[in-house]
Amino acid sequence: MKTIKLYNDVEIPIVGLGTYQLMMGLQSYKTVLSSLKIGYRHIDTARIYLNERSVGQAIKRSKLPREQIFVTTKMWNNSILNKKGEQAFKNSLKRLGLKYIDLYLLHWPIEGYLEAYKVLEKLYAEKQIRSFGVSNFLIRHLENLKAHGLKKPMVNQIEVNPYYQNDELIDYCQKNDIVVEAYSPLGGSKYSCLHDETLSRIAKKYQVSTSQVILKWLTQRNIIVLPRSKNIDHLKNNLELDSFVLSDKDISDIKTLNKNFKTGDDPEVYE
Numbered sequence: 001m002k003t004i005k006l007y008n009d010v011e012i013p014i015v016g017l018g019t020y021q022l023m024m025g026l027q028s029y030k031t032v033l034s035s036l037k038i039g040y041r042h043i044d045t046a047r048i049y050l051n052e053r054s055v056g057q058a059i060k061r062s063k064l065p066r067e068q069i070f071v072t073t074k075m076w077n078n079s080i081l082n083k084k085g086e087q088a089f090k091n092s093l094k095r096l097g098l099k100y101i102d103l104y105l106l107h108w109p110i111e112g113y114l115e116a117y118k119v120l121e122k123l124y125a126e127k128q129i130r131s132f133g134v135s136n137f138l139i140r141h142l143e144n145l146k147a148h149g150l151k152k153p154m155v156n157q158i159e160v161n162p163y164y165q166n167d168e169l170i171d172y173c174q175k176n177d178i179v180v181e182a183y184s185p186l187g188g189s190k191y192s193c194l195h196d197e198t199l200s201r202i203a204k205k206y207q208v209s210t211s212q213v214i215l216k217w218l219t220q221r222n223i224i225v226l227p228r229s230k231n232i233d234h235l236k237n238n239l240e241l242d243s244f245v246l247s248d249k250d251i252s253d254i255k256t257l258n259k260n261f262k263t264g265d266d267p268e269v270y271e
Helices: 026-037 052-062 077-081 085-096 113-125 139-147 167-175 197-206 210-219 232-239 248-255
Strands: 003-005 011-013 042-044 070-075 103-106 132-135 155-159 179-183
Touching: 026 042, 026 052, 026 232, 052 070, 052 085, 070 085, 070 113, 077 085, 077 113, 085 113, 103 113, 103 155, 113 132, 113 139, 139 167, 155 167, 167 179, 197 210, 197 248, 210 232, 210 248
Parallel strands: 042 070, 070 103, 103 132, 132 155, 155 179
Antiparallel strands: 003 011
16 A cells, blocks of 8 residues: 655555544444455544544454554543643553554644643654654644744644645645645535535546545545545445546546535634
């Protein structure tokens, strides 16, 4: 699988499995295990998803070498607010049953994020995490990290899809060597892009699915994608992106679809 290299030379598979809303227990365990069996090597979870334990059990059951699987988890807001970042990390590590985390993120830029970010830098210096970053951070939050003399994040995980293209933030990140990860790349249940006429037309031209067109639109721009599915056929489909390349005209047509329809919470007001 194609990878993207962070500024510290750590490489991340460009397609990952998002586990948000995969229920703890058997559902998340089976989905993660199935995804690893068919070729996924990047799993994204978080404390607030309540499935870290199931994710860890699936990784162990897969019997794949640990160094072949890229695991991301995130520090939740109560730990940021209450300055308990180190304990939050230890708890996540224990639930996952791992000796280290490949990527550790702050989940939201809430009050206390500067102090919590220093915890990420400390964990990285101690080699307990291979890379660190943020999620849902806007330009002003990223500039604030810089203003306080902190290292720039290696990753910013944000909402991106054809109906919410988030171009200004993506451009800022890529110009500053911060890798962008796209969650809700297919638009989510609230504003799904899967039945869009323009995307369906492009998909028909290449004889692929609409979801493949969307994921290709992002990965062609060196954006990591984290689609979620419990369906094994959809999981396989999301990996099969090498048979076609979107033309400039396709990309231009997709550009016109932006509606600023945001599925998730808004970082502008969340804090």
